Amino acid sequence: MNEMTSIIEESVNDLFAEEVTPESIETMESGGFPEPLWSTFDGGGWTRIALSEEDGGAGTGLSGGYTLMRIAGYHAAPLPVVEAILGTYLLSASGLPIPEGLLTVALADQSPPGENNGRLLLPRVPWARHARGVVVVLPGRNGSTGVAWVDRDSYQVQEHRNLAGEPRDDVLVSSRKPAEEKLIHATSTEQVRSWFALGRAAQIAGAAQKALERTIAYANERRQFGRPIGKFQAIQHQIAVQAEQLYAARCAADTAIAHLGTPQEWECIAAAKILSGEAVGIVAGTAHAVHGAIGFTKEFALQLDTRRLWSWREEYGNEDHWSRRLGEFCLALGEDRLWTFLTAQTG
Amino acid sequence: MNFEPLTLDRETDLLRKEVRAFLSDQRDFLKGGYIDCWSICEPAFSRLLGEKGWIGMTLPKQYGGGGRTYLERYVVVEELLAAGAPVGAHWVADRQTGPLLLSFGTEEQKEFFLPQIVRGECYFAIGMSEPDSGSDLAAIRTRAERVEGGWRITGGKTWTSFAMTCRYVLLLCRTAPPGSEAADRHKGMSQFILDLESEGVTRRPIRNLAGEDHFCEIFLEQVFVPENRLLGEEGNGWRQVMAELAFERSGPERFLSNFRLFSEGLDFLRTSGKGEIGARTIGRLAAQLMNLRQMSLSVAGQLQAGELPVNEASIVKELGTTFEQNLAEALRGPLAIEPGVDAGERMSSLLGKSILTAPSFSLRGGTREILRGILAKGLGLR
Missing domain, CATH: 1.20.140.10 (Butyryl-CoA Dehydrogenase, subunit A, domain 3)
Known part of the structure; x- marks a missing residue:
């Protein structure tokens, strides 16, 4: 394990050990948002961990992000760490701006994308109800990946949960497809x-x-x-x-x-x-x-x-x-x- | 617990290619590849490997060894096993007796034995189990008594693989006076290098259920062993045996014993239109195999670094032998052929041989229950 990974491991471990409380988990399970935990996590810049150092990342690429995800799993952290970290990474890789606040991801890669009266339906999107918006992943041209941002104002959610009470919401976008789509080449x-x-x-x-x-x-x-x-x-x-x-x-x-x-x-x-x-x-x-x-x-x-x-x-x-x-x-x-x-x- | 992934360097890549090229010229010896190939003795093939420098690779050059790393040995061994090459003759000497002699042997012993081992000419058997001492190794009764110029040994060993073809056995005996083991069962044991052609030694093959007779039993009646064939210190036998076992448990032979069934079974499924039925099973087994190899390599890296990862080695052995035993169980459904013993029916015999030899996989080198006990202790239970 390299030095940077050890530093990440230690810092994140301390953070979650302190901030993941029975109350924060209960808040999530009863449909609320664990604001204090999120503020500390986001305030530490951890959602940007997989970005390059110039963009506020740890310089470890995705691997540092995965170390963090493992530790979040260990502490049962009531946050969508996988979606927040990878969503941030996808926005950055596609050149889209990274908004403030919680973001999540919907994989709309399996054809055809769900539709409901001419509106895009994204099933079981983690934490969509609390997010600032959804990063939608779509098949792009020539085997590339399309990435689009759908703001919270442009979708409605039907709330669902997984066995652990983590939000897994159905998202109904107000249009047939997201407005702007950027491509990540060489990534399917x-x-x-x-x-x-x-x-x-x-x-x-x-x-x-x-x-x-x-x-x-x-x-x-x-x-x-x-x-x-x-x-x-x-x-x-x-x-x-x-x-x-x-x-x-x-x-x-x-x-x-x-x-x-x-x-x-x-x-x-x-x-x-x-x-x-x-x-x-x-x-x-x-x-x-x-x-x-x-x-x-x-x-x-x-x-x-x-x-x-x-x-x-x-x-x-x-x-x-x-x-x-x-x-x-x-x-x-x-x-x-x-x-x-x-x-x-x-x- | 440490299974940090390990990446092999470029040089091992060249070595691997060299082994593959060599094996592609050895079709007569390989006969398509054996199930449980490290139980197949072929001294002529062992000597050939000796000429290539692929036995005793980690031993120092001054004793004829290759002066290479455990990881380089790993690459050679896994290639031989994947091809199903008959490596049984020199197996024990290469894997454990050589390194043990290097650690505990006298200069004379090293100079006498190591070069022969390296040449693929000197084969050792493991002299641990006895009729009343299997998993409970400390219960052994074979006893060595001091006499002028050496020792006299009386007792016997069993399940001694290849005792008929090996010249030597590394024998664990009691050397403390009778009755003293009551105080500490692990004390008062010593290891001896016994020449199986000595007077007073009787060897007998034991046929196993697969019809093979590499298993043997050895009877020892007042057998004289000269002073210079005591290995290591008198009374240090238990510790030496534990070190010996560490070499035994985490290698690629713990999950590649019946690799031929997997690789050829995969082709059989594909070419007989059963690919779709078998895909899930193949994928699951492949994932397990990829991971076992990585876990085992990680342990090899730790051994190379001078560590003694006892718990990790136990995990590799249990998961690995479980994989080997499950291979035929998992594949027989999609294969849907009757297992057989006739070499002419290749797929049927690969399956049959795997089923018949499977029980031994989790017994040799420490049973599942012994390994779980070690692990439980390592985890902080008991």
Whole structure:
């Protein structure tokens, strides 16, 4: 890990440890906006982290942004960090101005875009109700990516939530298509979508880490039959498997982050979303099995991690979606080139 | 826990190409590639690899070694395994006995054994398990007693792969007086280099369920071992064995044992019109394989840096062998062919061999349960 990444890791960790409170999460879940957390986050310039240094970024490119997303996942931060960071990045890359305030992203790459009485319908847009506007990603000419800004004044929302209570709103734009569209060349909408999938994989790695830590702490503390339940081999082995799944998911996410901008970027992201999706069932399932009934309560914080894990594995493509695509890719390679492909990853 | 991604440098790329070029000329030895190829003994092939300088690569040049890094060895080994090359003869000597001799051996031992190992001519077996001591390795009973000029060993070892073809076995024995192990079971053990042609040694193959007989048992009746064949310090055996196991657990052989089934199975699906049915399965397995390789490489990098990533190695071994065992389970549905044992039916026999050898994958080198125990401790449980 390079020095800049460590600095990001430490600063963001401190920020979220202090500012992510039960109240801020409750505010989000009851439909409100956690203003104090957002002000600190935005005030620190963290939404611009993936931009170049001249534009206020950390000079790490997207990778620093993903470090931040993982830590946000660890703290269950009630903010759309993936959308805010990548949305800012997309605006910057397309040359559109970056407005003040919270922004979110809608991927309208899958044809044909939804329509409702001649108005563009964007389903399940994170935090659209609270955003200043939506960055809409559309297929551009010649495989490029179109980026357009839709201001809050130009859309209505129908409020929805995911399992974790995070806003996932249907957005109805007042026109058939956004007014101004700028292109990002040499970047396909498919690639843009994969960046969001990696964002969820990074968040899963963070939240799964927290779930594991809670599980170990609880197993060492909770006593039954005269000793901590963590002394029982049956419990130990379950937690060992839980940890294996987490570290596999974490390694896959880190590998994909390390391969951003390389020819293997897409395949590594696919692997990351597959492995993080696979890990969720076991990590969350074991966490709840070990915690027993207390972990099933709203009051106990484990649900903050597990409800997020169950939501995030589905968003931007679940493991079946990515497996099919990666599988088709491998089948097309055939036996001869498969091993070459596997070893080309990491040189 | 550290699995930081690692990137191999350019030089390993050239080495990889060299290995691939070599392997493309070795079709007679490869026979299309074996399942569980590191259990296939082919001394002539081992000697050929020795000539290429691909055995004992990390050993110093003064003993004939290559003076190369663990990562360079990694590249060579993964290429051999992916091709299904018969690397069983020299496998143990190359992977663990060589490095162990280098760490704990006397100068005489290093000068005598290492050059032979490097040439692919001197093969070692692992002398750990006994009939009453499997996962509970500290329960071994084979005992060495001091006599004039050396030691006399009585007892026996079992599940000793390749004992019929190996000249030597690295034997873990009790050397403290009987009864002393009650105080500390891990004390009073020592390792010996035993010449399997010594008087008093009886070897017997044990046929496994796949019909192979690389498994063996060894009976030792008052076998004399000269003083200069004690490895390391008397009483230090447990610590040495633990160091030996660290080399065993995180390598590419923990997820590539049946790679041929994956790569050829993929072609079979494609060419028989089952690509669509199999795509999801192939994609999932490919993702796991990509990641296992990265995790394993990360551990190799840490070993190269002089660290001892015990927990990480345990994770790689458990996830890796689970992957190997799951490979046939996952592919048999889309493949939809009957598993067989006849070499003439290539796909059927790859599947059959994978099913028949799968149970051993998670047993050798420490069972799943032992690994989970190590990991639980590493995570701060117990």
